[in-house]
Amino acid sequence: MSPQRKLLLLGTFVHSKTAQHLEFLHNAAVAVDEQGKIAAIERDVADASEAKERLVKQLGWNEAEVDVTEAAEGQFFFPGFIDTHIHAPQYANAGIFGKSSLLDWLETYTFPLESSLKDLSKARRVYSRCVRRTLAHGTTTATYYATIDVAATNLLADLCLSMGQRAFVGRACMDDPEINPAYYRDADAAETLRATQQTIDHVRGIDPGFDIVSPILTPRFAPSCTREAMAGLAQLHRETSLPIQTHISENLGEIQLVQRMFPEADSYAGVYDKYGLLTHKTVLAHAVHISEAEASLIAEKKSKISHCPCSNTCLTSGPARVRWMWDKGIDVGLGTDMSGGYSPSILEAARQAALVSRHVAMGIHVPVDDDDGAAAAAAEKERVKLTVEEVLYLATRGGARCVGLEEKIGGFEVGMEWDAQLVSLSQVSDDGGLEEQDDSDGFVDVFGWESWDERLAKWLYNGDDRNTKRVWVKGRLVHRRS
Amino acid sequence: MSPQRKLLLLGTFVHSKTAQHLEFLHNAAVAVDEQGKIAAIERDVADASEAKERLVKQLGWNEAEVDVTEAAEGQFFFPGFIDTHIHAPQYANAGIFGKSSLLDWLETYTFPLESSLKDLSKARRVYSRCVRRTLAHGTTTATYYATIDVAATNLLADLCLSMGQRAFVGRACMDDPEINPAYYRDADAAETLRATQQTIDHVRGIDPGFDIVSPILTPRFAPSCTREAMAGLAQLHRETSLPIQTHISENLGEIQLVQRMFPEADSYAGVYDKYGLLTHKTVLAHAVHISEAEASLIAEKKSKISHCPCSNTCLTSGPARVRWMWDKGIDVGLGTDMSGGYSPSILEAARQAALVSRHVAMGIHVPVDDDDGAAAAAAEKERVKLTVEEVLYLATRGGARCVGLEEKIGGFEVGMEWDAQLVSLSQVSDDGGLEEQDDSDGFVDVFGWESWDERLAKWLYNGDDRNTKRVWVKGRLVHRRS
Structure with missing residues (x-):
C-alpha cells in the first residue's frame, strides 16, 4: 500500500x-x-x-x-459502524427467507447458497458486492462468517484488505455428520482444524499484524460441530489468542436440539463453556432465549453478545432483551446477521434494535387489580425501550467492545x-x-x-x-x- | 390541465x-x-x-x-401504493418521537407542530415536501389528515391536485375543550362543521368530480370530539356520502379515556356507532386492541381498518393482528401513520407489516405438557405470519378496498x-x-x-x-x- x-x-x-x-x-x-x-x-x-x-x-x-x-x-x-455478526456469502439472499424459521431456513436457503460459493468466480461476485455495499452503508468493521471453503474464505479476506474494510474473517466450521448436509460439511474434526489453520496462515501472509484483517475461529453453532472440533478450536484459541464467534440460543427448536445432542451440559452456554469456547474474546450471536444462569455465566466469562434484531424478527426467533443483558453486565453490539436479517445496514440494525426493544416492552404483562404491580410493570415497560442514543452506541462503541477494539475504534x-x-x-x-x-x-x-x-x-x-x-x-x- | x-x-x-x-x-x-x-x-x-x-x-x-x-x-x-392513513403536517417530524406513547406524543410533538402550520408559508413548505416525497415512494393515493386550519388544509388539496397525487384530504376536527389544548382546537361543534364545510366547498371548486382530490370527514378521534361534532359529521356523511376517517383503539390509555368520557357506549367502536360514524365508507386507523365484539361490529358495518405497523411499534401501542381482522371479514389496508410511524413509505409499511405479524406470532403462547395445544399453537404461529404477497396486497388492492376505489385502482x-x-x-x-x-x-x-x-x-x-x-x-x- x-x-x-x-x-x-x-x-x-x-x-x-x-x-x-x-x-x-x-x-x-x-x-x-x-x-x-x-x-x-x-x-x-x-x-x-x-x-x-x-x-x-x-x-x-x-x-x-x-x-x-x-x-x-x-x-x-x-x-464507522461495527457489524458484529454478518454472513458474507448470504449477501446474495438478502430479503429471501419466506416464512421460514432457523432450522428450515438453513436447509432451504442457506446451505445450498453457501455451498455454491466454492465456485470462486461466484464467490468473488458475491463477496465483492457484499464488501462494497456494507462499506457504502458505513460499516468500517465487519465480523464475517464465510463458508467451509478455504479458497473462497481466503478470497473474502483478500477483498476486505484490498477494499480497506476492517474485518474478522471466519472460515465456517461444521463437521457434525448428523446436522450438516452431506454436500456441505467437513469430513471430520481434523479437517475442520486443518482448514481453519489454512485460513489463519493465509491471513497472516497478507496482513501479518492483523491490522485490518484478522482470522476468527468460527464453530458455526454447537449442533453443527463435534465435541472434538469445538475442543480443537478452543485449543487453537488458547495457543493463538484469536477471537471466536458462534451462535447461541436463537431459536427454541435449536435449543432442544442442543439439549438432545449435548446431554452432558446443563445449558447451551454450558456446552460452549465445557468445550472451552466461552472466553473474553468470544462473540455470541443472538442469545434470544438464554436463561438467567446462562447470562450470568456469559457475564462471568466476559463473553460478548451480538444482538441481531432484524434477523430475530424475520426468522420468528424471538425478541432479545438488550436492557436485561446490560443489567447482567454483558457487552452487547449489533449484527445484521444478513441474510437471516434482510439488510446489510447497521443503521437498519440500530433502527430495528429500537423497534424490537419496544416489542419487548409491549410484551411485559401489566397486572390488573394490583396497583403496585401495575406501576412496576409500567416503569419496566419504559425502562426496556432503547433510545436513539443507545442504539447508536450499540452500533459503534458497543460493537467495538464486542470485538475487543474499544481502545481503537468506535x-x-x-x-x-x-x-x-x-x-x-x-x-x-x-x-x-x-x-x-x-x-x-x-x-x-x-x-x-x-x-x-x-x-x-x-x-x-x-x-x-x-x-x-x-x-x-x-x-x-x-x-x-x- | x-x-x-x-x-x-x-x-x-x-x-x-x-x-x-x-x-x-x-x-x-x-x-x-x-x-x-x-x-x-x-x-x-x-x-x-x-x-x-x-x-x-x-x-x-x-x-x-x-x-x-x-x-x-x-x-x-x-x-401504485395506497396510504390509507397519513398525517401530512407531521412530515416535518418524521423520525422524531423519542420514547413517547400516544397521549404524551400528541402533546409533546404533534399538536405544537400541527398548530404552527397555520403559517401558510410553513404549510406550503411541509406539504409540498410531503407530497413530493410520498409520490417519489410510489404512493399514488394518500388519505391525509391535515390540521384544523382551513386555509392550510385547502392548500394541501391544491398541492395534491397540482402534483397529481390522488388524495383524500381531511380537515382535522377537534372541538373537545378537555382533551385538546387551548391553542389548538375548534371553538365548538358548530365551528367544526363550518370549517369542514369550507374545505368541502374548496375541493368541490378545484376538482368538482372529486376525480383526483376528495374531501374526507375527519373527527380526529373520539376523545377529541364532542358528541355534537361527531353527530354533525355523521349527518354530513349521510347528506354527502363523503368518506370518513378516524382513529380507534390504538393505545390502552386512550381506550380508558374513551370509557371515561363516553360511559353511554359499551366500547370504543360503540361510540362511533352510536354517533353515526361507523359506515361502509369509514376508515379506522390502528384497531390494535379492539375486542371480538368490536371486530364483529366493524365487520357488520363494513367499516375498514388502516393497519399502521410502523407507528404501532414506534409509539409502543401494540401489535395489531391482521390475520384475525381478515378472519373477521374486515377489509384492511396499510397506513404509514407518519409521524407516529417514522417513514413516509408504504413499502416500509408493508415490510413492517410482515415484521409485526412475526411479533404477533412470537407472542402466541405454546403450552407445555399439552401436545394437542402445542401443535395448535405452533400451527397458529405459522398462520398469522404475513407473506410477501400478502403485505403487497395490503399496500395496493387492500388499500383500494379501504378507500372504496377497488374498481378503479390497486x-x-x-x-x-x-x-x-x-x-x-x-x-x-x-x-x-x-x-x-x-x-x-x-x-x-x-x-x-x-x-x-x-x-x-x-x-x-x-x-x-x-x-x-x-x-x-x-x-x-x-x-x-x-
Whole structure:
C-alpha cells in the first residue's frame, strides 16, 4: 500500500460519550496521522486556516502533507459502524427467507447458497458486492462468517484488505455428520482444524499484524460441530489468542436440539463453556432465549453478545432483551446477521434494535387489580425501550467492545484510529420543492428548526447509504459518494 | 390541465391476483386511454411494434397520439401504493418521537407542530415536501389528515391536485375543550362543521368530480370530539356520502379515556356507532386492541381498518393482528401513520407489516405438557405470519378496498385507471464490482439467478424510493427518476 497522507477534518463530530449520551463537537478539528491514528482534537476552531495554525503547527506537521476535509453546514462526522455478526456469502439472499424459521431456513436457503460459493468466480461476485455495499452503508468493521471453503474464505479476506474494510474473517466450521448436509460439511474434526489453520496462515501472509484483517475461529453453532472440533478450536484459541464467534440460543427448536445432542451440559452456554469456547474474546450471536444462569455465566466469562434484531424478527426467533443483558453486565453490539436479517445496514440494525426493544416492552404483562404491580410493570415497560442514543452506541462503541477494539475504534479520541463516516442530510429549500432528481442525500429532510438530537433521530429512522458520503478506515478513504 | 396523451406500456406487469397470489404478466402490453383508463391488456407481445400492431390498431387509435414506455429487462410495473392513513403536517417530524406513547406524543410533538402550520408559508413548505416525497415512494393515493386550519388544509388539496397525487384530504376536527389544548382546537361543534364545510366547498371548486382530490370527514378521534361534532359529521356523511376517517383503539390509555368520557357506549367502536360514524365508507386507523365484539361490529358495518405497523411499534401501542381482522371479514389496508410511524413509505409499511405479524406470532403462547395445544399453537404461529404477497396486497388492492376505489385502482385490469409505478432493481455485474457512484437503483442487488418471487421479496425488504423510476396517477406521469 502506498504511504497514507495525513488528514485534517473540520466541522461537527458526533459520537457516544456513554451508552446514554451522544457528544456533539461543533467547529472542531481532528488531525489524523499517516498511520490513521487521531493525533489531536481541537474544539472551537473558526475555519481551516485557524485549524492549520493551531493543530498542524502544534503537531509539527508540514501543511503540504495534510489533506483537509471540511464538513458542510449540517453535515457531521460519525464513527464507522461495527457489524458484529454478518454472513458474507448470504449477501446474495438478502430479503429471501419466506416464512421460514432457523432450522428450515438453513436447509432451504442457506446451505445450498453457501455451498455454491466454492465456485470462486461466484464467490468473488458475491463477496465483492457484499464488501462494497456494507462499506457504502458505513460499516468500517465487519465480523464475517464465510463458508467451509478455504479458497473462497481466503478470497473474502483478500477483498476486505484490498477494499480497506476492517474485518474478522471466519472460515465456517461444521463437521457434525448428523446436522450438516452431506454436500456441505467437513469430513471430520481434523479437517475442520486443518482448514481453519489454512485460513489463519493465509491471513497472516497478507496482513501479518492483523491490522485490518484478522482470522476468527468460527464453530458455526454447537449442533453443527463435534465435541472434538469445538475442543480443537478452543485449543487453537488458547495457543493463538484469536477471537471466536458462534451462535447461541436463537431459536427454541435449536435449543432442544442442543439439549438432545449435548446431554452432558446443563445449558447451551454450558456446552460452549465445557468445550472451552466461552472466553473474553468470544462473540455470541443472538442469545434470544438464554436463561438467567446462562447470562450470568456469559457475564462471568466476559463473553460478548451480538444482538441481531432484524434477523430475530424475520426468522420468528424471538425478541432479545438488550436492557436485561446490560443489567447482567454483558457487552452487547449489533449484527445484521444478513441474510437471516434482510439488510446489510447497521443503521437498519440500530433502527430495528429500537423497534424490537419496544416489542419487548409491549410484551411485559401489566397486572390488573394490583396497583403496585401495575406501576412496576409500567416503569419496566419504559425502562426496556432503547433510545436513539443507545442504539447508536450499540452500533459503534458497543460493537467495538464486542470485538475487543474499544481502545481503537468506535469513538473520536486521541490515540484511536480514524474509522469514520461523513453524514449528510437533505436540507429542505424555502418552498419545500424537490427537484425530481434531487435524491442524492436520501430522504431525511431537515427543515432547519430541528435540534441536533432531532437530526440524529431523523437519520437513525429514515437514513440510508445515500447519507453516508465518505467512509474512512484507519485513515484511508475507502468509500466516497458524490 | 392539458389533455393527456394515450399510453402504451410494455414489459413485465406484477399485481395481486388475490391476497395470497401475485400475478406476473411477462412480455405484456397495457394500453391507457386519454382519460387514464386501461383500455386493453395483451399478453405475449414480442416487442413495441407488435404491440402497436395488435393493440393500437385494434383500439382504433392513431399511433402518433400514443406515448410508448418500455420496461427494461428486469424492470416491472407495479400498482401504485395506497396510504390509507397519513398525517401530512407531521412530515416535518418524521423520525422524531423519542420514547413517547400516544397521549404524551400528541402533546409533546404533534399538536405544537400541527398548530404552527397555520403559517401558510410553513404549510406550503411541509406539504409540498410531503407530497413530493410520498409520490417519489410510489404512493399514488394518500388519505391525509391535515390540521384544523382551513386555509392550510385547502392548500394541501391544491398541492395534491397540482402534483397529481390522488388524495383524500381531511380537515382535522377537534372541538373537545378537555382533551385538546387551548391553542389548538375548534371553538365548538358548530365551528367544526363550518370549517369542514369550507374545505368541502374548496375541493368541490378545484376538482368538482372529486376525480383526483376528495374531501374526507375527519373527527380526529373520539376523545377529541364532542358528541355534537361527531353527530354533525355523521349527518354530513349521510347528506354527502363523503368518506370518513378516524382513529380507534390504538393505545390502552386512550381506550380508558374513551370509557371515561363516553360511559353511554359499551366500547370504543360503540361510540362511533352510536354517533353515526361507523359506515361502509369509514376508515379506522390502528384497531390494535379492539375486542371480538368490536371486530364483529366493524365487520357488520363494513367499516375498514388502516393497519399502521410502523407507528404501532414506534409509539409502543401494540401489535395489531391482521390475520384475525381478515378472519373477521374486515377489509384492511396499510397506513404509514407518519409521524407516529417514522417513514413516509408504504413499502416500509408493508415490510413492517410482515415484521409485526412475526411479533404477533412470537407472542402466541405454546403450552407445555399439552401436545394437542402445542401443535395448535405452533400451527397458529405459522398462520398469522404475513407473506410477501400478502403485505403487497395490503399496500395496493387492500388499500383500494379501504378507500372504496377497488374498481378503479390497486391492480391492472381493463376499465381500471393507470395508477402505477415502474420498478427497477440493481443488476450485479459479472465481477460484482460496484462503481462508487452507482447507487441510482438503490441497493436491491439482483444476481440473475433469482426467481420473480424472490425479486419481489428482495424489493419488499430492501427497496426504497430509488427503485421507483416512474409514477403515474390516472395516466398522468407524476414522478420520474433518472
